[in-house]
Amino acid sequence: MQFSVKPLHLLLFVAVTVVWGGNFAVTKLGLLEIPPIMLVAMRFALVTVILLPFAGIPRGKLPAIGLLSVVLGLLHFSMMFTGLKDIDAATAAISIQLQVPFAALLAALAFGERLGWRRALGMAIAFAGVAVIAGEPRLEGSYLSLALVIGAAMVWSVANILVKRLGEVDGTQINAWMALFATPQLAAASFVLEDGQWAAWQAADWRTLLIVAYQAVLVVALGYGTWYAMLKRYDVNVAMPFTLLVPFFGVLSGVLFLDEVLTAALIVGGAMTIVGVGIIVIRRPRLAGPKIERY
Template sequence: MKLADLLQALAVVIIWGFNFVVIKVAVSEIPPLALTALRFAWVALLVAPFFRPTRAQFGSIAGLALVLGLGHFGMLFIGLRGTDAATTALMIQLGIPFSVILSTLLFADSLGKVRLIGLALAFSGAGLLAGEPEGGTPLALLALLMSAFCWALANVLIKRRSDIHPLTIIGWMSLLAMPILIAASALFETGQLAAIRSASGQAWAALGYVVVGSSIIAYYLWYRLIARLSINQVVPFSLLAPLLGVTAGVLILGESFTLYKAIGGALTLGGVALIELHQAHLRRRKAALVDN
């Protein structure tokens, strides 16, 4: 990986690490699906007019609107409404084990003992996090599981369409996801308009960070990295985001760092790291065979 790619990857995980705290601030005032719709409305307004997909690309972006827009972001915001930022930062890392499972199902990739152990550790850690007495509600934890799975699926879909400009994906996925989220909010939430009208300046500043920092800058850099490099080269950097997220949740929001979080987080991140180290080893071995 080139130095420029490394710096971009680090910038992304720093933005995402603080993103959990920022979303938690905003979602405490505005219902999660309504907030997600607002996020995408602003992103679409800022990006979509300048980057337009071809007719052949439109179907893939529409699929991402469901998987990434509603499935990942919508569920992430719901999860953050019902649990703390530190737990969310750890639970969302299950996207990497889910990526392994998807590779096995979609591409007939062999799991092997090492990755099986990694999966077992990661999901055991998630089980401990879910079992914390003062942890999130069952609905919030289920939403985070769905969000992690949809993140893994979205990475596979984006990798298949590396011909689409990252900002085209960001802008038009946001535009197409917005009406879906508005409809979902109308069905499942109440008091959205009143909450938006009475939201504090802090909530609007948090939304601005999410729109510009996370949605546009970070995802633009992330999609570029995924398009140029292998998923396994890029995804390991996401391990830094939960460490920043947990630290920010404890120091900025005053969240408690319990034994459940310590052990559950260590198991989850340990399992994810084991998977990524093993896959890096397989890549090096495969490259050596090709060179020979």
Template sequence: MPLRDLLLGLFVIAIWALNIIVIKVGVEELPPLLITTIRFMLVAALLVPFYPVARAQLPFLLLLSVTFGSLHFALLFIGLEHAEAGTGALLVQMGTPFATLLAVVFFKERLGPKRIVGLLLSFAGIAVIAGGPTLPSPLPLTILLLSALGWAISQLLIKRGPPIAPLALAGWVALFAVPQVALGSWLFESGQWQAIKQASWVGWGAIIYTAVMSSIVAYGIWYTLLRRHPINRVIPMTLLTPVFAVGLGALLMGDSLGIHKLIGGGLVVSGIALIVIKFRRAPRLA
């Protein structure tokens, strides 16, 4: 991979890692479902007019808006309101092991010894993190793991669904998710209008960052890299996202770097590496 593309990939990873911190900052000023609603409105406004889709694809996009929009993103914002940014980033990475298990159950994919070890390491890492003082209370923990499950279900749906341009998918999923999360905000949150009036540039900046930088700029660059290079050279870079997020959480938010988080996070990242990286056998010498 050329140095330029490697730097672009690391730039995307940095955007996604900082996105966890930005969400954490944003939900301190605005209710999580409200900020998610505004984020989706902005993404839809910026993408839908320029990326039309076929009418036959709308039911699939509506389904994906439930799993990806409401189950993943909305629960991520809610969970990060009550968890350290680094811990939340590690928990959400469990989407990869969840997706692996779901593929085995529903699509009869074979695991193989390497991926079995990866799954065991990932879940062992969560168990280690659970023994530490930075783990959120059971409800936010469950919410973040459900967010990871929503991501996993969405990835399997995208893999099996109709071919749709990535930015078109992001825009239309956001559009269909708006009424879902807006209804959730109306039912379960209060003081939305007052929060909007009192929000500082930090809160509005958080919304713009998560919508523009994370959802549009980062994914636009990422899918360009996927078109240029073999998947096995690009996907492993995502393993740096929780590493960057934990570091940024400690640097910018004062999050702790206890032994449980370091060891547990290392196990999670190592397990996911075994799941996503395909090792090639060296050719035999004649």
């Protein structure tokens, strides 16, 4: 097993985590203009246009990917973006990391995997870290939004189980076809659950288009494309620890670009969460599900 990373590849790993971490602040900016579910629909519509022509057809897998589009595309991202609208990017960037301990727990239930005391400890530390952040007075009145982000993390772990049951399918194919199936679902959900879409479309300018392009082109097409390429070169044990940089850059993007306040509770709770997730990732990195979108 190879653990050394070439300098260029190290740069690519870090660049991807910067893009993924920065997406929390970028999404917050987009939510100032576009309703959450509609913004997700726009993201997936552009992902479809970019990826589908190159993805090929995963024969025999489309019904399962259709189910995945409901769980991941519709439920996870709708909950994530709706929750992010009313909490700061830093809190969301840390809280969504609970998808890893949730995935470990569900893997134990679904596949009979043994948790072990180290992963159990990691789960406890991660949840305790988010609890520290949730106890801050500044989040009073935003608990529903925080619960939506944590719920999105739990839903992602369910999607991770669905992907494992898919077997060997190229990650680009999964994301391309899931985007195709999810786009009309999200558009319909936005029509039913949200309002102001037409006004948002009329007010949209080049900045709105850049935000959607950042999510579809940088986060998904280039970000995950680079990630999959690196996974072909390096074992998942080498790659997955780099994802621990994402919450760091997520918090940093909120502080630098959104003037969010870096509180003591956020620092302590964030550090606890990352340490807890880190224990799980290092012990069983495949639980982090590198094939499907996380950010």
